[in-house]
Amino acid sequence: xxxxxxxxxxxxxxxxxxxxxxxxxxxxxxxxxxxxxxxxxxxxxxxxxxxxxxxxxxxxxxxxxxxxxxxxxxxxxxxxxxxxxxxxxxxxxxxxxxxxxxxxxxxxxxxxxxxxxxxxxxxxxxxxxxxxxxxxxxxxxxxxxxxxxxxxxxxxxxxxxxxxxxxxxxxxxxxxxxxxxxxxxxxxxxxxxxxxxxxxxxxx
Numbered sequence: 001x002x003x004x005x006x007x008x009x010x011x012x013x014x015x016x017x018x019x020x021x022x023x024x025x026x027x028x029x030x031x032x033x034x035x036x037x038x039x040x041x042x043x044x045x046x047x048x049x050x051x052x053x054x055x056x057x058x059x060x061x062x063x064x065x066x067x068x069x070x071x072x073x074x075x076x077x078x079x080x081x082x083x084x085x086x087x088x089x090x091x092x093x094x095x096x097x098x099x100x101x102x103x104x105x106x107x108x109x110x111x112x113x114x115x116x117x118x119x120x121x122x123x124x125x126x127x128x129x130x131x132x133x134x135x136x137x138x139x140x141x142x143x144x145x146x147x148x149x150x151x152x153x154x155x156x157x158x159x160x161x162x163x164x165x166x167x168x169x170x171x172x173x174x175x176x177x178x179x180x181x182x183x184x185x186x187x188x189x190x191x192x193x194x195x196x197x198x199x200x201x202x203x204x
Contacts, residue, residue: 001031005049009035013046017197018053022143022179023117025057026066030123036130051171051200052126053193056137056179059151061158062125066118069151077142085113093142096178097185106183127159133171133196135181135189142179171196 008014015037020028029052037048060069067074077093079086087093090110091103098106126132134155136148152170160168173192175181181189 001027005031005035009040009047009049015047015050017051017193018049019055019193020053020057021055021182022057023066023113025054025059026117026120026122028052028054028057029060029062029126032126032130033124036126039129049126049130050204051131051133051197053133053135053171053196054151055135055181055189056140056143056148057134058143059132059134059155060122061155062122064122065120066122070118071147075142080115081112083115085115085118087142094179095183096139096141098178098180098183102183106180125158127155127170128162128165131171131200133173135192136172136174137177137179137181138174139177140179171199 005016008016016035018028018032020026032049032052035049037050040046040048058066058069060066074080077088079088087110090107091098091100094110095103095106132155134148134152136145136152137143138145140148152172156169159165159170173196175185175188175192177184177189
């Protein structure tokens with residue numbers, strides 16, 4: 001991801017919106033380091049990340065791990081085979097609001113994850129350097145709604161305690177969806193993302 005971002009931003013000077021879903025939240029946190037549009041503007045550089053959006057994603061603070069974001073305990077549905085990670089009851093956990101046929105279609109595309117990825121440190125807090133948003137999925141059976149709210153709340157507490165940043169809150173929106181709203185309600189998901197982008201464009 002860093003290679004792609006460097007090409008778009010460093011080489012082409014483009015403005016970019018990142019959307020990190022689930023585990024992808026940790027990916028965009030680390031990959032966005034040093035690439036905020038405002039950061040680059042100070043250095044008289046073009047382009048940069050204008051908004052980082054967490055879609056039912058792990059918004060975990062710098063110095064912590066995704067495992068910490070789970071409360072320091074593996075979720076009951078998580079399974080491990082050596083260093084590989086899997087999910088049990090994937091249809092319910094990830095695709096609860098899809099038809100049985102579509103559930104099986106997407107379950108068949110799943111691959112194992114890496115246990116090490118859950119234990120890797122987050123190295124960057126994007127909200128310190130760029131606008132950030134969080135889209136909460138109310139019917140999520142993988143990253144439950146209360147946990148998502150906790151991630152938002154704990155981040156906003158840190159934002160309010162940091163006088164060096166302008167924003168005191170995340171942009172937030174709720175979707176009545178399971179863990180993968182881009183599959184079950186793609187139009188509404190796109191609408192929410194576009195609305196967040198619009199708010200940033202109007203304020204900049």
